Amino acid sequence: MIATRGLTKRYGRVVAVRDVDLAVGAGDRFGLLGPNGSGKTTLVRMLLGLVFATSGEIEVMGRPIPRRTGEVLPRVGAMVEGPGAYGHLSGRANLALLDASGPGRGTRRTRRRRVGEALERVGLGGVDDRPVKAYSLGMRQRLGLAAALLHEPELLILDEPTNGLDPRGIREIRDLLRALNEDGTTILLCSHLLGEVEELCTRVGVMDRGRLVLQRDMSDVRALTGRVELRTPDAARVVALLDGRVEHRDGDLLLVRAADAAELNARLVADGLRVTEIRPQRRTLEEVVLSLTGASADRFDRPGAAADARAGTDARADADRTAGELT
Amino acid sequence: MIRTELVKMLRRPRTWVSLMLLCGLPGLVAAFLGVTKVAPPAGQGPAFLSAVLSNGTLYPAAxxxxxxxxxxxxxxxxxxxxxxxxxxxxxxxxxxxxxxxGRTRLLVAKLAALVGFVLLAVVAVTLSSYAIGIAVFGAKPASAVTGASLVTSMSGTGLTTPQVLLRLACAMLYVGVSMLGVGAIALFLSTVTDSALGAALGALAALVTSQILVSLDAAAAVHPYLPTRYWLAWIDFFRAPVLWHDIQRGLALQAVYVAVFLAAAWANFATRDITN
Incomplete structure (x- = not known):
């Protein structure tokens, strides 16, 4: 669906995107993660022909961008860096105007119906004629999504789509995206919210300082670590029994090196040890991302502040271990 | 796309407010003139104003x-x-x-909407002031010189009412075209910056500079190339016979300004990264 080769964008001396080879397959739910300023938005803008690459190639739906943008964009729905709307018009009028501006399937006859459907899908079906400037942040966000859905796109590119939504709204949007994906829409989701990507995406890319440092299936990323997390009131006796296989103990919470949780459980129970909780440990997306990415580009520490930041290095050390295993 | 842009312009409250302001100024002047009947002496103040007290049909020109x-x-x-x-x-x-x-399409549509706005503004001013003129000063000359239906042209000979209307229409179009140079400059600046205010101020700066230079004898060498140089040439439509020289130069000059700045706007916009 999307393929880039050696994609690079320079703004003067700053390299915003460096040598990115992105591959999004048809039917994927691709999550693009990365700290603020890591180049996600610039990358997305290049995919859509808004920003011109310094070097490298882009293909979307098998056609080169930006040369054939006009053929590709009618089949793409997008929301880039927040929704846009004319504040003095109603949401419905905004969508109708946007629809009338462009070519393609947007014939006038079906406009009213399609606008109504798009609003219905994002939960604005009953919205009145108040102007968009009176909308809440969440309503604007939903309107932006409706605009992206207006032409039943085959590819949906969304940059921070749940910005400004409450937890229930986030859940609704996630369900909506999942339903669209099941109907065949490929989704590219940019976010710095790990949870959102972890819940929704089947494939994940991580950007850091302009580079695409990871591109994997979510199931690979969230692979088993070969350890089991165990909670037991008999922690001391378990440590004694397993002798050396316990890697870490925190009160009654143990981390045990063991390939099979069921087998471990059976053995403990056979010895009369009580188990409150047991589960195989998985890498979290958070660990992976933190291990692969540097500080946010919106953070500027004083030179002397390095010591203050060191408190965070313990967590980083854990994460680094994870990264070592992953690569 | 052009239609959408026109609709968009017409649905803007700002369009109507600026039209009301444009039509309001002649209304205000007419109110003062109508009440006091004190006309500015001929040759001073805005053109035609001294003449309108005797005939309202000339008020749109004023x-x-x-x-x-x-x-x-x-x-x-x-x-x-x-x-x-x-x-x-x-x-x-x-x-x-x-x-x-397409970016080119968008730019063309924006220019079309701008032309639409200029025409709308000029027509609105002309029609509203025609109505005001007839209402306040009357269509019949108060002090007829050589016949009931004659008004005095700038050159002193009489013009019949149909002649006045025809010349008024020509003047209206000429004023509209005169605005396109400024419009094209504003449109170009609008593609350079993301600040609408900045673009408008830039165009106004160009306008003020041009008007100051036009009034400066020392800058006589560049006068023929200034966008406001021939703005007042529409008055020549009310001479008998019509003086075409300045009008033609004015139209050609505006065409050049539009062509140059539209090309610059296109060259800039078509290759620009959209990062807002």
Missing amino acids: ALAMVLPLFLPVSVAVVGGDSVAGEAGSGMLRYLLLRPV
């Missing part, structure tokens, strides 16, 4: 003379400056381009 130097170009600069930068500001520029609307 109204055009009033709004031309400042009001009309300011509103054109504001609309032109807003055309692309305003879309960028509301975040709609990227969604229009993603719709997709």
Whole structure:
């Protein structure tokens, strides 16, 4: 669906995107993660022909961008860096105007119906004629999504789509995206919210300082670590029994090196040890991302502040271990 | 796309407010003149104003003379400056381009909407001031010189009412065309910056500079190339016979300004990264 080769964008001396080879397959739910300023938005803008690459190639739906943008964009729905709307018009009028501006399937006859459907899908079906400037942040966000859905796109590119939504709204949007994906829409989701990507995406890319440092299936990323997390009131006796296989103990919470949780459980129970909780440990997306990415580009520490930041290095050390295993 | 842009312009409250202001100034002047009957001496004050007390049909010409130097170009600069930068500001520029609307197409549509606004403004000023003129000063000359249906042209010979109307229409179009140079400058600046206000101010700066230089004898060498140099040439439509020289030069000059700045706007916009 999307393929880039050696994609690079320079703004003067700053390299915003460096040598990115992105591959999004048809039917994927691709999550693009990365700290603020890591180049996600610039990358997305290049995919859509808004920003011109310094070097490298882009293909979307098998056609080169930006040369054939006009053929590709009618089949793409997008929301880039927040929704846009004319504040003095109603949401419905905004969508109708946007629809009338462009070519393609947007014939006038079906406009009213399609606008109504798009609003219905994002939960604005009953919205009145108040102007968009009176909308809440969440309503604007939903309107932006409706605009992206207006032409039943085959590819949906969304940059921070749940910005400004409450937890229930986030859940609704996630369900909506999942339903669209099941109907065949490929989704590219940019976010710095790990949870959102972890819940929704089947494939994940991580950007850091302009580079695409990871591109994997979510199931690979969230692979088993070969350890089991165990909670037991008999922690001391378990440590004694397993002798050396316990890697870490925190009160009654143990981390045990063991390939099979069921087998471990059976053995403990056979010895009369009580188990409150047991589960195989998985890498979290958070660990992976933190291990692969540097500080946010919106953070500027004083030179002397390095010591203050060191408190965070313990967590980083854990994460680094994870990264070592992953690569 | 052009139609959508026109609709968009017409649905803007700002369009109507600026039209009301444009029509309001001649109305205000007419009210004062009608009440006091004190006409400015011939040759002073806005053109034609001394003549309108005797005949209201000439009032649209006086109204055009009033709004031309400042009001009309300011509103054109504001609309032109807003055309692309305003879309960028509301975040709609990227969604229009993603719709997709080709960049050249968008620019042409914006220019069309700007021309639409100029024509609307000139027509609105002319019609409203014609109505005001008839209402306040009457269509019949109060002091007829050589016949009931004659008004005095700038050259002193008489013009019949149909002649006045025809010449008025020509003057109206000429004033409209005169605004396009400023409009094109504003449109170009609008593609350079994301600030609608900045683009409008830039166009106004060009306008003021031009008007100051036109009044400066030391700058006589560049006078023929200044966008405001031939703005007052529409008065020549009311001479008998019509003096075509300045009118033709004015039209050609505006055409050159539009061509140059539209090309610059296109070259800039078509290759620009949209990062707003």
